[in-house]
Amino acid sequence: MGLTGLQIFKLLPKTNCGECDLPTCMAFAMALAQGKTSLDMCPYVSDEAKEQLESAAAPPIKKVTVGTGEFTRAIGDETEIFRHDKRFFNETILAIEVKDTDDVDAKCENFNDLKFERIGMEFVVDAVAVVNDSGDADKFKSAVETAVNKTERCLVLMSEDVDAMAKALEVAADRKPLIYAATNDNYEKMVELAKEKGCPLAVRGNGLMDTAELVDKVVAAGHKDLVIDPGSREMSQTLADLSQIRRAALRRVRTFGYPSMAVTTKEDPMEENSEATVYMSNYAQLIVMKTDEKAALVPLVSWRLNLYTDPQKPIAVEPGLYEVGEVNPDSPVYVTTNFSLTYFIVEGEVEGSKIPSYIISVDTDGISVLTAWADNKFSGDIIAKYIKDLGLEEKVNHKKIVIPGGVAVISGKLEDESGWEVIVGPREASGIPKFAREKFGK
Amino acid sequence: MAFNIVKEKYRNKISQVTIGATKEEGGTRTSTVTIGGEEALPYLHFEGNIPNRPVTALEVWDIAPPGWNECFNQYYGDVYNDVGEWARKCVEEYGAEMICLRLKGADPDEDNRSADECEAALKKVLDSVGVPIIVLGCGKFEKDNEIFMKVAESGAGENLLMGVAEQENYKTLTAAALGYKHAIIAQSPIDINIAKQLNIMIGEMNFDTDRIVMDPTIAAVGYGIEYGYSIMQRARFGALGGDKAMAKPMIGNIGWEVWKTKEANAPVSDFPEWGEQEPRGINWEIVTATSLLCAGLNIAVLRHPSSLAVVKKTIDDLMKPNSY
Numbered sequence: 001m002g003l004t005g006l007q008i009f010k011l012l013p014k015t016n017c018g019e020c021d022l023p024t025c026m027a028f029a030m031a032l033a034q035g036k037t038s039l040d041m042c043p044y045v046s047d048e049a050k051e052q053l054e055s056a057a058a059p060p061i062k063k064v065t066v067g068t069g070e071f072t073r074a075i076g077d078e079t080e081i082f083r084h085d086k087r088f089f090n091e092t093i094l095a096i097e098v099k100d101t102d103d104v105d106a107k108c109e110n111f112n113d114l115k116f117e118r119i120g121m122e123f124v125v126d127a128v129a130v131v132n133d134s135g136d137a138d139k140f141k142s143a144v145e146t147a148v149n150k151t152e153r154c155l156v157l158m159s160e161d162v163d164a165m166a167k168a169l170e171v172a173a174d175r176k177p178l179i180y181a182a183t184n185d186n187y188e189k190m191v192e193l194a195k196e197k198g199c200p201l202a203v204r205g206n207g208l209m210d211t212a213e214l215v216d217k218v219v220a221a222g223h224k225d226l227v228i229d230p231g232s233r234e235m236s237q238t239l240a241d242l243s244q245i246r247r248a249a250l251r252r253v254r255t256f257g258y259p260s261m262a263v264t265t266k267e268d269p270m271e272e273n274s275e276a277t278v279y280m281s282n283y284a285q286l287i288v289m290k291t292d293e294k295a296a297l298v299p300l301v302s303w304r305l306n307l308y309t310d311p312q313k314p315i316a317v318e319p320g321l322y323e324v325g326e327v328n329p330d331s332p333v334y335v336t337t338n339f340s341l342t343y344f345i346v347e348g349e350v351e352g353s354k355i356p357s358y359i360i361s362v363d364t365d366g367i368s369v370l371t372a373w374a375d376n377k378f379s380g381d382i383i384a385k386y387i388k389d390l391g392l393e394e395k396v397n398h399k400k401i402v403i404p405g406g407v408a409v410i411s412g413k414l415e416d417e418s419g420w421e422v423i424v425g426p427r428e429a430s431g432i433p434k435f436a437r438e439k440f441g442k
Numbered sequence: 443m444a445f446n447i448v449k450e451k452y453r454n455k456i457s458q459v460t461i462g463a464t465k466e467e468g469g470t471r472t473s474t475v476t477i478g479g480e481e482a483l484p485y486l487h488f489e490g491n492i493p494n495r496p497v498t499a500l501e502v503w504d505i506a507p508p509g510w511n512e513c514f515n516q517y518y519g520d521v522y523n524d525v526g527e528w529a530r531k532c533v534e535e536y537g538a539e540m541i542c543l544r545l546k547g548a549d550p551d552e553d554n555r556s557a558d559e560c561e562a563a564l565k566k567v568l569d570s571v572g573v574p575i576i577v578l579g580c581g582k583f584e585k586d587n588e589i590f591m592k593v594a595e596s597g598a599g600e601n602l603l604m605g606v607a608e609q610e611n612y613k614t615l616t617a618a619a620l621g622y623k624h625a626i627i628a629q630s631p632i633d634i635n636i637a638k639q640l641n642i643m644i645g646e647m648n649f650d651t652d653r654i655v656m657d658p659t660i661a662a663v664g665y666g667i668e669y670g671y672s673i674m675q676r677a678r679f680g681a682l683g684g685d686k687a688m689a690k691p692m693i694g695n696i697g698w699e700v701w702k703t704k705e706a707n708a709p710v711s712d713f714p715e716w717g718e719q720e721p722r723g724i725n726w727e728i729v730t731a732t733s734l735l736c737a738g739l740n741i742a743v744l745r746h747p748s749s750l751a752v753v754k755k756t757i758d759d760l761m762k763p764n765s766y
Contacts, residue, residue: 082672082675082676082679083668083672083675084672084675084676113715115715116715116716117715118664118705118716119664208445208447208766209445209766212445234759234762235756235759235760235762236485236487236759236760236761236762236763236764237762237764239485239486239760239764240485240486240487240488240764240765240766241764243483243486244447244448244766247448248445248448251448253445255445256445268752270721270724270725270728270748270752271752271755271756273725273728273729274728274729274731274732274752274753274755274756275756275759277728277729277732277733277736278732278735278736278756278760280733281732281733281736281737282736293717293721294715294716294717294722295716295717295718295721295722295724295725296717296721296725297717298705298716298717298722298725299663299664299705299722299725299726299728299729299730300725300729302663302664302705302729303663303664303667303729303730303733305664306663306664306666306667306668306671307668307671307733309668311668311672340666341661341665341666341669344661344664344665344666345665347704348665348702348703348704351702351704351707352509352702354509430581433551434551
């Protein structure tokens with residue numbers, strides 16, 4: 001939420017000197033508001049005005065970067081309360097706890113394995129959170145060192161002991177780990193460490209008010225790459241705190257203009273998964289959790305993907321040929337668009353028909369069947385080209401293709417162009433199982 | 443910097459709907475549920491009263507469900523053919539707070555059961571359990587319109603929640619629910635304008651719109667849940683801001699959607715990197731339900747007993763007060 005031209009104008013010298021290459025201060029203010037020029041162009045602006053303008057131009061929530069290399073992750077830089085108002089930008093970092101009393105080597109091995117393929121995309125779990133459970137600085141350092149060597153993904157170092165943190169940073173600092181955490185008792189030294197090593201720092205208070213005071217102290221001490229943990233370990237209060245932080249940040253309360261985080265408390269992996277879902281749905285930008293079970297994490301990262309998609313942009317699946325079940329040369333062939341919602345509904349129903357089948361997903365720029373047809377992106381000649389390019393004639397021993405009932409009108413063109421027999425399917429995907437049973441059932 | 447808690451002020455609250463009727467109220471239920479009544483966004487207790495907890499239901503069918511994942515056999519396999527016993531198990535063993543009876547057997551593509559058979563299924567459920575009942579038709583308009591009146595009649599006095607009314611097919615169900623004093627589910631196809639329009643149209647039939655529960659149509663995580671999620675958030679925010687036509691509690695058929703997906707059903711041998719099938723399906727149901735609770739869901743219709751247990755615990759936690 002930047003300032004308007006008029007608001008900026010009030011802060012300018014109003015001399016109309018023209019040295020900014022624009023005729024008047026008003027014109028310069030308008031250009032600034034549109035981001036067409038920069039404040040540096042004005043040689044006479046006061047320092048005070050400069051600070052006001054810069055802070056107004058800064059994003060309401062600071063962007064904070066964790067990690068290095070391929071797995072660098074940025075969080076923060078969010079602008080909305082609701083995703084439907086614009087979108088959420090930077091996906092929540094999921095960090096999996098590994099205690100320094102655990103078999104860190106084995107745990108990290110398992111962690112590296114936490115990558116999943118779904119809908120043609122790869123998902124990874126982002127971070128290992130090494131916990132100084134032993135209370136021993138050397139043990140912590142050695143656990144962190146193991147993690148550094150074992151995984152390239154992000155690291156969260158969890159210890160309130162400044163000496164343990166200093167030791168761990170000797171081996172981990174160049175990986176830009178998140179230091180967790182500055183508290184009321186240790187913040188001066190933790191800030192020193194974080195500044196010296198150039199690492200992001202988590203700030204954990206005891207409740208929201210206390211956290212606000214602590215953040216201000218940390219910022220006064222000179223560090224601004226922060227992640228805020230309001231410190232509640234109770235689900236309902238954490239949800240409220242996370243909401244407050246987001247609201248305050250968007251209202252330009254600078255204290256809370258940083259990404260926020262939560263730590264789960266549930267021991268049961270399924271309960272913990274539900275808890276993490278609550279925090280993810282309520283603005284947590286980083287979640288530290290214990291479970292490393294794939295069965296729990298696959299749905300959670302899928303929810304993350306959904307929550308952070310751009311609502312203005314239809315999500316598309318990769319166009320191409322999909323196999324549902326154990327296909328064979330007799331398997332029916334369906335065609336639909338690559339609008340994910342359409343594709344998944346069709347896929348679900350084809351799956352439900354219990355008849356192994358092929359589905360061609362045509363690249364319609366992620367729009368639905370009727371819209372794509374109207375836009376000439378789902379026409380007879382385009383589908384015919386897919387049949388040819390995908391080599392379907394080698395895959396199946398029939399030349400029959402099922403098209404959505406809503407576009408029966410393309411049948412003629414498709415038959416002419418492809419030489420295949422067109423079967424007009426049901427108008428609604430929900431009719432597929434019955435249709436399939438009648439047409440293709442044994 | 444002094445920090446001031448941000449409390450929103452809302453002009454309106456969500457309507458409160460009670461389902462089920464005890465003996466004193468003219469029914470035979472041993473418990474009733476009341477949902478809705480929120481004066482704040484989901485679980486922001488600090489800024490408004492959230493008087494009623496969301497409730498969980500388990501789904502039972504009037505026929506042995508073809509195609510349910512085999513992992514359900516160990517829970518329901520012995521009762522698939524007896525809907526009354528099935529419902530009893532859901533309530534007594536698994537802790538369902540409501541039963542959602544889906545009259546799938548009436549579907550002409552399934553058993554094409556008659557209205558009398560549907561009535562008998564409802565009677566069995568009513569006799570077996572004391573919790574309030576949701577009754578859903580088979581989803582085929584023509585057939586549903588043949589059975590709705592009979593079902594409504596045989597549940598007279600029980601204050602059922604009957605569904606679903608859709609834009610193209612709401613009159614018969616609305617008339618039936620009106621005549622026998624049941625609450626109604628108004629379902630819209632992931633479209634907030636139709637959701638609102640449908641509530642208004644139902645109201646125009648002299649049905650008390652404070653007896654409507656909205657079903658904005660949800661999907662499973664990974665299958666477009668974000669559309670329904672955002673519609674629910676918009677509906678709830680609009681409702682609190684004064685839009686009375688949207689100020690209704692919401693229901694989601696979570697089990698139905700989740701257990702259609704490949705991710706809930708595929709054996710681990712097909713997708714080793716996704717983990718074991720049954721816990722994966724349960725987690726899919728849990729994440730779907732929990733995210734929708736965060737958008738304002740009031741009734742979660744689930745399928746797996748473990749999902750139900752976890753979601754209930756999460757609701758316990760979410761209903762704890764928060765304050766400043």
